[in-house]
Amino acid sequence: MEPVILLRDAVTVLGGFPALAGADLDVWRGEIVLVSGPNGAGKSTLLRLCAGLASLAKGSGRVLGFDLVRQRREIRRRVGYLGHANGLYLELTAEENVRFWARSAAAPAHDDVATLDRLEVPTRWRSLAVAHLSAGQRRRVALACVVVRRPDIWLLDEPHTGLDGPSRDLLDGVLREAVAAGATVLVASHELDRSAALATRTVRIVGGVLSSTDEPSDGSRGTVDVA
Numbered sequence: 001m002e003p004v005i006l007l008r009d010a011v012t013v014l015g016g017f018p019a020l021a022g023a024d025l026d027v028w029r030g031e032i033v034l035v036s037g038p039n040g041a042g043k044s045t046l047l048r049l050c051a052g053l054a055s056l057a058k059g060s061g062r063v064l065g066f067d068l069v070r071q072r073r074e075i076r077r078r079v080g081y082l083g084h085a086n087g088l089y090l091e092l093t094a095e096e097n098v099r100f101w102a103r104s105a106a107a108p109a110h111d112d113v114a115t116l117d118r119l120e121v122p123t124r125w126r127s128l129a130v131a132h133l134s135a136g137q138r139r140r141v142a143l144a145c146v147v148v149r150r151p152d153i154w155l156l157d158e159p160h161t162g163l164d165g166p167s168r169d170l171l172d173g174v175l176r177e178a179v180a181a182g183a184t185v186l187v188a189s190h191e192l193d194r195s196a197a198l199a200t201r202t203v204r205i206v207g208g209v210l211s212s213t214d215e216p217s218d219g220s221r222g223t224v225d226v227a
Helices: 043-050 072-078 094-104 111-118 135-147 165-180 192-198
Strands: 005-014 017-027 032-036 058-063 079-082 153-157 184-188 201-204
Touching: 005 043, 017 043, 032 043, 032 165, 032 192, 043 058, 043 079, 043 153, 043 184, 072 079, 079 135, 094 111, 094 135, 111 135, 135 165, 165 184, 165 192
Parallel strands: 032 184, 032 201, 079 153, 153 184
Antiparallel strands: 005 017, 005 058
């Protein structure tokens, strides 16, 4: 069985600089993989590459069996990506944002409301334009936009940012539910204690490089560290 993410000597260039410099990575279905490393190490670029949002300049890669050079559109349809920016339409209400993504994913009727309920988004927020919500409230709505799409792979960049303690616990529960239902999660985070407790495995990226390893497919915990 092929990994759901397979990178070999992957290079991504941003502004003439190799933000990923020969990354090798296997990720298997049902894993929660924590991507750690210092600022500027390449964590965000790795997630964007796997989401089909960054270009592969050299090497090879496949996500869900799709080629990262020729089939990026197909990849984008199957993954859920949340970066530092929330990607919300500020003039739309919270409910309208989630409904938009539900329809784009052909989600079952009323999934938008069910998702807002699952993320415990209060009713009083739902009719407010996102522009009027706080940073933490926007983050909760942005997460709902990912959840409602039911992606096969979740690619989350600092997802706990802006959330209070109960909201962070809620997110962790949602991620565990997604994995139990067959999804795979990659999460880049500086909050190592929280994220490592959630993850089944940790990989460390430094200078855009991940080591080539035999990675577990059984959910056992391991760590890959590149000096």
